[in-house]
Amino acid sequence: MSSMETTGRDNAHTKFDTRPIWRTFWVLLVITLVEITLATIHMKTEFPPKMVLNGIYLILTCAKAFYIIAEFMHLRHEIKNMIMTIAVPACLFIWFILAFMIDGASYNALRNRYDRHYADQSKVKVEQPAEKPNSPE
């Protein structure tokens, strides 16, 4: 079982650099603050347009995900075989998301065209509720 010595132990005693941890923390914090700032600006001024903003959110979210996986979960520092066994199956998400979003949009378009009741109902405004009684908090 000589292989156990090399593979069973992993790189358990190599030095672990803590500087990237704090850098990653700041990156995550700043990205989150940027997202919140953009959302607040949008609430006040309706700028940037919601669809543009959604694109920015998705890019920033993927950036945060990358930093968590690469640095916190340490995947960037593993060997290439290891990285690929995670990254390649994760690419299925591209199909997964696109296929289902397009399917949902198509279903909605069909319903608006052929289901008169559904199309009419979604145009009816409900009355604004009167000022809510004090909530318990």
Add this chain to the structure above:
Amino acid sequence: MAHVVPAGQKWWSGGKSPFNVEYGKLMMWYFLMSDSFTFGAFLISYGTDRFASNSWPDPNEAFKAFPGFPHTSLPLVFVSLMTFILIMSSVTMVLAVAAGHSGDRKKVTLYMILTIIGGLAFLSCQAWEWTHLWHEGAWWGRNPFQNADHSQSTTNFTNFFFTITGFHGFHVFSGVIVNVIMLIKNLRGDFVRKGHYLMIEKAGLYWHFVDLVWVFVFTCFYLL
């Protein structure tokens, strides 16, 4: 730090792990892979439903409360606090892993305790948010919020919100349990006896995954 590998190392010729990680850690990665598809299925079905709707409630109207400020509209503030807590506990978790690498048992104990506190703080925030929404009249099958264009909304909004944040909260809860077990094992000196702290790393992977999922939940429910 990058593991130093001699040039021309033949990983697939047998006798060593082609992934250069311990078996349990590799299996944790594969578990997290499958778990990410479970969460992915939840979030994607939520997205499909939004794409299949003409309008949807505005999250800034639904989630605008903050403890101690009952009549002020503070969208995004509370959830930002929750995000900060979770990122912070992820940092203390990596610091525990780093302390394990240098065999510093006392520091591992300290950082595990901080991570557990972070997890409990997050769960408390979520409990408060759920309670608040419940008092507003929101629950599975009940949706008091109108669509953004003031048309009648369906219960899809609350059903997805409580199911997905609930599933995530359950992951945080089990992560806290795992971390408590790791803390007890560390205090008993199990890792010193073993000679390494790989168990802390595996618990850490799970804990970071919980943080990772929250990044997507945050975007999907509060921003988009």
